[in-house]
Amino acid sequence: xxxxxxxxxxxxxxxxxxxxxxxxxxxxxxxxxxxxxxxxxxxxxxxxxxxxxxxxxxxxxxxxxxxxxxxxxxxxxxxxxxxxxxxxxxxxxxxxxxxxxxxxxxxxxxxxxxxxxxxxxxxxxxxxxxxxxxxxxxxxxxxxxxxxxxxxxxxxxxxxxxxxxxxxxxxxxxxxxxxxxxxxxxxxxxxxxxxxxxxxxxxxxxxxxxxxxxxxxxxxxxxxxxxxxxxxxxxxxxxxxxxxxxxxxxxxxxxxxxxxxxxxxxxxxxxxxxxxxx
Amino acid sequence: xxxxxxxxxxxxxxxxxxxxxxxxxxxxxxxxxxxxxxxxxxxxxxxxxxxxxxxxxxxxxxxxxxxxxxxxxxxxxxxxxxxxxxxxxxxxxxxxxxxxxxxxxxxxxxxxxxxxxxxxxxxxxxxxxxxxxxxxxxxxxxxxxxxxxxxxxxxxxxxxxxxxxxxxxxxxxxxxxxxxxxxxxxxxxxxxxxxxxxxxxxxxxxxxxxxxxxxxxxxxxxxxxxxxxxxxxxxxxxxxxxxxxxxxxxxxxxxxxxxxxxxxxxxxxxxxxxxx
Numbered sequence: 001x002x003x004x005x006x007x008x009x010x011x012x013x014x015x016x017x018x019x020x021x022x023x024x025x026x027x028x029x030x031x032x033x034x035x036x037x038x039x040x041x042x043x044x045x046x047x048x049x050x051x052x053x054x055x056x057x058x059x060x061x062x063x064x065x066x067x068x069x070x071x072x073x074x075x076x077x078x079x080x081x082x083x084x085x086x087x088x089x090x091x092x093x094x095x096x097x098x099x100x101x102x103x104x105x106x107x108x109x110x111x112x113x114x115x116x117x118x119x120x121x122x123x124x125x126x127x128x129x130x131x132x133x134x135x136x137x138x139x140x141x142x143x144x145x146x147x148x149x150x151x152x153x154x155x156x157x158x159x160x161x162x163x164x165x166x167x168x169x170x171x172x173x174x175x176x177x178x179x180x181x182x183x184x185x186x187x188x189x190x191x192x193x194x195x196x197x198x199x200x201x202x203x204x205x206x207x208x209x210x211x212x213x214x215x216x217x218x219x220x221x222x223x224x225x226x227x228x229x230x231x232x233x234x235x236x237x238x239x240x241x242x243x244x245x246x247x248x249x250x251x252x253x254x255x256x257x258x259x260x261x262x263x264x265x266x267x268x269x270x271x272x273x274x275x276x277x278x
Numbered sequence: 279x280x281x282x283x284x285x286x287x288x289x290x291x292x293x294x295x296x297x298x299x300x301x302x303x304x305x306x307x308x309x310x311x312x313x314x315x316x317x318x319x320x321x322x323x324x325x326x327x328x329x330x331x332x333x334x335x336x337x338x339x340x341x342x343x344x345x346x347x348x349x350x351x352x353x354x355x356x357x358x359x360x361x362x363x364x365x366x367x368x369x370x371x372x373x374x375x376x377x378x379x380x381x382x383x384x385x386x387x388x389x390x391x392x393x394x395x396x397x398x399x400x401x402x403x404x405x406x407x408x409x410x411x412x413x414x415x416x417x418x419x420x421x422x423x424x425x426x427x428x429x430x431x432x433x434x435x436x437x438x439x440x441x442x443x444x445x446x447x448x449x450x451x452x453x454x455x456x457x458x459x460x461x462x463x464x465x466x467x468x469x470x471x472x473x474x475x476x477x478x479x480x481x482x483x484x485x486x487x488x489x490x491x492x493x494x495x496x497x498x499x500x501x502x503x504x505x506x507x508x509x510x511x512x513x514x515x516x517x518x519x520x521x522x523x524x525x526x527x528x529x530x531x532x533x534x535x536x537x538x539x540x541x542x543x544x545x546x547x548x549x550x551x552x553x554x
Contacts, residue, residue, distance in 0.1 A: 137378065
């Protein structure tokens with residue numbers, strides 16, 4: 001009976017069932033990989049000889065691309081927002097619109113997206129190449145745990161350094177917005193910063209940075225997971241890099257929504273409890 | 279280079295240092311090995327031969343504990359690998375050195391760092407002591423000190439294999455696995471690698487498992503030969519191991535699958551292909 005069912009062409013229900021099953025298997029495998037990484041973190045921290053080059057690659061070498069992205073996004077936001085606000089004679093409030101958008105959403109999401117593109121793809125390709133050329137087996141044969149040696153340093157580098165990259169994107173975005181608004185469009189410098197200060201709370205900055213840490217963790221785990229499950233040959237490595245970016249980008253968007261809802265609820269709770277400093 | 283002489287094989291009654299018991303391996307829906315049993319005795323050199331894709335490298339990785347079987351059991355020194363704790367597994371694995379097919383040198387490190395890797399990760403030796411060991415191992419495989427600073431991408435195929443061997447020997451292993459050590463090398467360099475395998479076996483009294491297609495390697499280094507047949511072409515109910523014995527007897531085998539392979543004769547295979 002079952003054999004005859006399998007022999008027939010798959011119906012849409014079969015196809016949907018297979019997709020759902022594969023999705024659940026993939027999520028389960030990724031979760032297992034995450035726990036293996038967290039298990040690796042519980043042991044000895046990576047040696048500085050291994051950790052520093054990864055941190056340099058993830059942190060220092062990402063600064064230019066993230067700075068440029070932040071700067072131009074701030075400038076574009078100013079150009080796009082100015083005309084609308086001017087219609088209502090609210091152009092003096094442009095600083096609040098740009099800077100709130102940057103600090104709460106665009107800074108963390110864009111920094112994470114750039115990190116997923118620049119660092120995540122490279123991680124997936126590097127680890128994928130190591131897998132294809134048996135270097136991961138060689139690590140095992142030489143008594144090193146591939147998760148501890150390859151994944152944990154990358155996880156730590158992304159998790160620790162993405163807040164700094166997010167703040168750089170925020171800062172450069174604000175600067176770009178200020179240049180266009182104040183220097184080019186003639187908005188008052190005083191009101192630009194006054195309204196920015198009034199509308200941005202410490203909680204906005206903290207929640208943006210906290211979100212970015214989750215994004216960094218997700219990017220590193222997904223990229224390393226794709227690398228470890230890379231198919232054979234150049235095509236397999238290329239696909240691992242592409243999958244890494246696509247999955248990371250989706251994860252960033254989903255995490256963003258979940259974390260926004262969660263953090264807003266926390267904010268309301270803290271407000272109700274009298275933490276007005278936030 | 280002086281040609282070394284093979285050491286006499288140990289009696290088959292010695293307890294196997296490595297053992298596969300009724301092992302099967304499947305990757306998804308692809309079956310690679312089915313019900314394989316292979317023993318490797320202390321001090322012997324076992325050579326695995328067979329057509330490409332028959333599962334030789336998978337068998338070697340199973341023996342080395344780099345892969346887990348889908349079914350069956352892998353034993354080291356008579357004890358199942360699965361029964362070992364992570365700590366025991368880590369300790370015991372250091373007794374095995376592995377020369378990979380493409381050498382598998384770490385691209386991000388130079389030759390010195392590659393050979394020093396196992397020592398840095400698993401011992402508390404001072405860097406000066408590690409340096410002595412690394413240079414000694416490089417000398418053993420015929421490489422000059424100047425090579426130590428080179429990147430793997432700057433090395434020829436033969437040099438990569440020799441660095442891979444130096445790395446495999448750095449931790450003074452009891453068992454060394456060689457996965458296609460002479461593939462892609464010129465005849466002279468192939469002979470150099472064969473000689474190094476013999477020297478290693480003689481000088482260090484190691485147990486060796488060699489995967490190869492090279493019949494010169496089989497003739498020169500093998501104490502015992504095991505031939506695997508691709509599972510897709512094994513008749514139902516027939517074993518996948520189609521030969522187990524000495525190298526000399528393999529060349530005299532009456533099984534046409536064995537004799538045609540070791541002599542490199544395509545006739546029987548061509549008939550099979552056309553029939554298919």
